[in-house]
Amino acid sequence: MAEKKKMTVAEILAAARAADRPESAAQPAAPKEPEPASEQPAVEATAKPVLKPKPAAGGARPGVADILAMARAKKAEGDTPAAKPAAEKPAAAVAKAAVAKPAAKPAAAAGAAKTGVQRDTASILAAARAAAKPGPVAKADAPARPAPKPREAVKSTEEKAAPPRTVATLPPKPVKPAKKGADEGEDRRGFLQIAMGSAMAMGFTALSVTGGLFTLGLARFLFPNVLAEPPSKFKVGSKDGFPAGKVETKYVAQYGVWVVNGDFQGQQQVYALKTVCTHLGCTPSWLEAEQKFKCPCHGSGFYKDGINFEGPAPRPLERYAIRVADDGQLEIDKSKTFQEELGQWADPDSYVTV
Amino acid sequence: MHSSGFFLKDVAGFLGGYYAFMAIMNGVAALLLWRRKGQVGWALVWTVFAGIMMVLASLALSGTADLVPALPLSVRTLVNRLSGPVLYTLGTFVLLTVLFVFRRFFVKPMVAWTILNAMLLLMGLSMADENFASIVMKPDNVPIVGLVFLLAFFTWLATSQAVVNDDRIARGLPPVEKENDEKVLVWPDLVYTELICMVAVSAFLLLWAICLPAPLEEPASSVKTPNPSKAPWYFLGLQEMLVYFDPWYAGVVLPSLVIFGLMAMPYLDFNKKGNGYYSIEERKFSYLTYQFGFFLLWITLIILGTFLRGPNWNFFGPFEFWTPYKVEVLNNVDLPQMFWVNLLDQPLPKAPSGASGLVQAGYILLREAPGLLVMGAYLVLLPPLLAVTLFRGFYAKMGFIRYMIMANLMLLMLTLPLKMVLRWTLNLKYIVSIPELSLNF
Numbered sequence: 001m002a003e004k005k006k007m008t009v010a011e012i013l014a015a016a017r018a019a020d021r022p023e024s025a026a027q028p029a030a031p032k033e034p035e036p037a038s039e040q041p042a043v044e045a046t047a048k049p050v051l052k053p054k055p056a057a058g059g060a061r062p063g064v065a066d067i068l069a070m071a072r073a074k075k076a077e078g079d080t081p082a083a084k085p086a087a088e089k090p091a092a093a094v095a096k097a098a099v100a101k102p103a104a105k106p107a108a109a110a111g112a113a114k115t116g117v118q119r120d121t122a123s124i125l126a127a128a129r130a131a132a133k134p135g136p137v138a139k140a141d142a143p144a145r146p147a148p149k150p151r152e153a154v155k156s157t158e159e160k161a162a163p164p165r166t167v168a169t170l171p172p173k174p175v176k177p178a179k180k181g182a183d184e185g186e187d188r189r190g191f192l193q194i195a196m197g198s199a200m201a202m203g204f205t206a207l208s209v210t211g212g213l214f215t216l217g218l219a220r221f222l223f224p225n226v227l228a229e230p231p232s233k234f235k236v237g238s239k240d241g242f243p244a245g246k247v248e249t250k251y252v253a254q255y256g257v258w259v260v261n262g263d264f265q266g267q268q269q270v271y272a273l274k275t276v277c278t279h280l281g282c283t284p285s286w287l288e289a290e291q292k293f294k295c296p297c298h299g300s301g302f303y304k305d306g307i308n309f310e311g312p313a314p315r316p317l318e319r320y321a322i323r324v325a326d327d328g329q330l331e332i333d334k335s336k337t338f339q340e341e342l343g344q345w346a347d348p349d350s351y352v353t354v
Numbered sequence: 355m356h357s358s359g360f361f362l363k364d365v366a367g368f369l370g371g372y373y374a375f376m377a378i379m380n381g382v383a384a385l386l387l388w389r390r391k392g393q394v395g396w397a398l399v400w401t402v403f404a405g406i407m408m409v410l411a412s413l414a415l416s417g418t419a420d421l422v423p424a425l426p427l428s429v430r431t432l433v434n435r436l437s438g439p440v441l442y443t444l445g446t447f448v449l450l451t452v453l454f455v456f457r458r459f460f461v462k463p464m465v466a467w468t469i470l471n472a473m474l475l476l477m478g479l480s481m482a483d484e485n486f487a488s489i490v491m492k493p494d495n496v497p498i499v500g501l502v503f504l505l506a507f508f509t510w511l512a513t514s515q516a517v518v519n520d521d522r523i524a525r526g527l528p529p530v531e532k533e534n535d536e537k538v539l540v541w542p543d544l545v546y547t548e549l550i551c552m553v554a555v556s557a558f559l560l561l562w563a564i565c566l567p568a569p570l571e572e573p574a575s576s577v578k579t580p581n582p583s584k585a586p587w588y589f590l591g592l593q594e595m596l597v598y599f600d601p602w603y604a605g606v607v608l609p610s611l612v613i614f615g616l617m618a619m620p621y622l623d624f625n626k627k628g629n630g631y632y633s634i635e636e637r638k639f640s641y642l643t644y645q646f647g648f649f650l651l652w653i654t655l656i657i658l659g660t661f662l663r664g665p666n667w668n669f670f671g672p673f674e675f676w677t678p679y680k681v682e683v684l685n686n687v688d689l690p691q692m693f694w695v696n697l698l699d700q701p702l703p704k705a706p707s708g709a710s711g712l713v714q715a716g717y718i719l720l721r722e723a724p725g726l727l728v729m730g731a732y733l734v735l736l737p738p739l740l741a742v743t744l745f746r747g748f749y750a751k752m753g754f755i756r757y758m759i760m761a762n763l764m765l766l767m768l769t770l771p772l773k774m775v776l777r778w779t780l781n782l783k784y785i786v787s788i789p790e791l792s793l794n795f
Contacts, residue, residue: 252577253575253577253578254577256576256577275577279596279600279601280596280601280605282579282583283576283577283579284579285579285581285666285678287666287678287679289679289681290679290681294666295579295666295667296579296580296581296582296583296665296666296667297582297583297593297596297667298593298596298597298667299597299666299667299668299684301684309684309685309686310684310685310686311597311667311684311686312596312597312598312599312600312783314600314784314789314792314794315789315792341789342790343707
């Protein structure tokens with residue numbers, strides 16, 4: 001994963017500490033943070049060290065960035081004082097914390113005891129990372145990060161800062177190919193972009209066309225070839241088949257109708273009741289023993305004539321239109337309903353007198 | 355339906371494991387108490403109890419139906435005869451009130467443990483009853499059994515912490531949560547916990563789905579309604595509400611108000627205390643209002659709808675056979691009927707046939723005048739009246755708009771229990787009943 005020239009964590013740490021050791025304790029104590037060394041997430045850690053070089057710039061102690069530059073220069077020459085620990089320890093990301101933890105604590109303690117100056121592992125690592133790859137920057141860090149370099153360069157007395165700052169020894173970074181592409185737009189990548197772009201456009205066009213056709217195809221199902229509904233008009237035989245007081249339930253399953261020969265306001269009638277509860281539309285069941293329609297959902301009850309009397313149903317069951325057809329049979333028309341509370345049961349279409 | 359002997363053999367295996375589990379549970383509790391010096395007496399109690407449970411387990415597994423421990427038939431019959439929607443609702447109300455008032459006693463670990471064991475034992479003994487078991491063991495009712503125990507546990511947990519905090523606050527100490535408010539990281543601490551929970555819950559649900567297959571029924575038909583026809587368990591509270599109201603109110607307005615009210619809560623709340631820790635004393639009004647709405651108007655109605663509502667939505671006792679032929683005499687009457695016919699002894703005002711729409715509307719208004727007046731007084735007069743009496747302090751702190759929202763939400767919430775009580779006592783169906791416009795209240 002790592003490049004050959006890239007420094008391992010151990011090397012960076014070793015170099016940093018080596019640079020610290022000869023320094024005198026001339027400056028105010030560096031911001032002391034033992035914790036981030038162990039577990040602080042990287043983002044948080046990067047924020048701190050970036051600001052740190054400021055006090056270091058004026059004093060005798062080189063900033064982290066300077067140390068790193070020096071170390072890198074050394075490594076490039078082939079002179080590797082930190083080679084030993086590097087050989088022992090893997091550079092894998094997981095190992096970082098594990099390696100850093102035990103190393104940091106004694107070193108920090110010793111440094112603090114001797115000189116009162118301490119550079120914690122996290123800040124070193126963070127600085128190293130910041131220099132190695134200026135990857136995504138958190139919003140909070142964004143203004144802080146680029147600031148130190150130019151400012152320091154102006155402020156600092158150049159003698160100390162200048163020589164280690166020769167970052168030029170690093171292999172020159174491949175500098176932003178994007179800029180070039182923007183200028184020309186005709187090279188291979190640009191071509192690829194155009195090709196990809198058009199492919200994308202083609203893809204989306206195809207997708208939307210397919211989607212549209214699919215929707216149209218679905219809409220087709222709204223108009224089926226065959227309607228499986230029973231016809232709204234049907235015959236139930238002559239009215240002799242419905243003796244007085246009888247509730248005929250055999251048309252419920254197919255048509256959703258009770259044909260009743262009952263007494264309504266003193267008049268013997270044959271009428272067709274719709275099997276839909278007026279509360280929430282369940283199908284009540286006819287209880288012969290109790291002579292009532294009873295809804296299983298919320299317990300509404302209706303008398304034989306369809307009038308609601310118990311439970312929450314707010315109004316009576318509805319009637320369908322019924323008439324004696326030309327052949328003498330009763331014909332029920334489900335396309336017309338009659339509601340008692342609107343006074344429609346007085347309509348002669350809603351019943352057949354016996 | 356099984357005959358009783360066969361049935362008992364079916365559940366006997368389950369009950370054997372059930373009692374054995376209770377024995378182990380209490381044995382472990384006794385061991386832990388024994389190690390914690392000073393609790394030796396309780397350790398002995400639970401050891402003895404575990405022994406009894408072992409005996410019950412062996413009786414259940416004996417293979418003889420008569421030996422399976424069960425509640426005596428006389429007790430079951432008595433419970434069936436006594437239970438009804440009124441007793442159930444008032445009983446739970448009284449029970450929860452007692453639990454709340456004497457919470458300091460009930461949250462003591464040993465008392466809570468005793469109650470848990472009593473609940474489990476009662477459940478086990480009831481399971482030997484065929485009718486009880488056939489309802490409780492139905493795959494879609496099992497979650498409700500879990501809900502009862504889980505809610506009891508979590509309520510106990512929260513209440514016990516609230517009691518501790520209330521004591522500390524009374525002594526001038528900060529709540530427990532403030533003392534050890536060590537922060538943990540979302541990643542990895544929380545995310546890992548969630549991952550582990552996710553895996554565990556998935557495994558549990560998988561096992562559940564294998565052991566308790568979904569109760570599939572015949573293909574749906576618009577003219578065939580199963581009897582009883584029940585909503586999913588989490589909507590059974592709503593279904594119970596629908597027994598007392600018109601669909602537009604119990605099915606649309608009240609649920610929307612529940613959601614709206616929950617959303618409005620943080621804006622209505624002016625009490626800055628109790629933020630981030632359990633406390634009852636510091637937010638008594640909020641606590642009681644919420645628990646009333648949650649426990650009484652939601653949970654107990656779910657339990658009622660699940661276990662006690664049978665065919666034709668009639669009420670059945672816990673040990674009663676669910677027959678669709680149970681006759682319950684009900685004759686619900688609207689308020690206008692009560693007022694005009696029963697009280698004034700005259701027919702309902704009715705527009706002469708062929709009258710214009712405006713005249714008809716006038717007659718409808720006249721007919722519904724008593725109901726409309728009652729409703730108007732309830733929703734318009736009560737809030738200001740409460741503002742100068744009971745809620746005087748609230749009104750001063752909340753200001754006009756917030757107070758009016760709060761008061762109206764409260765009053766609308768209370769329409770449910772009020773309507774239930776009116777239905778039970780006066781057989782009142784609707785206060786305002788305008789079926790011509792499908793408008794009933």
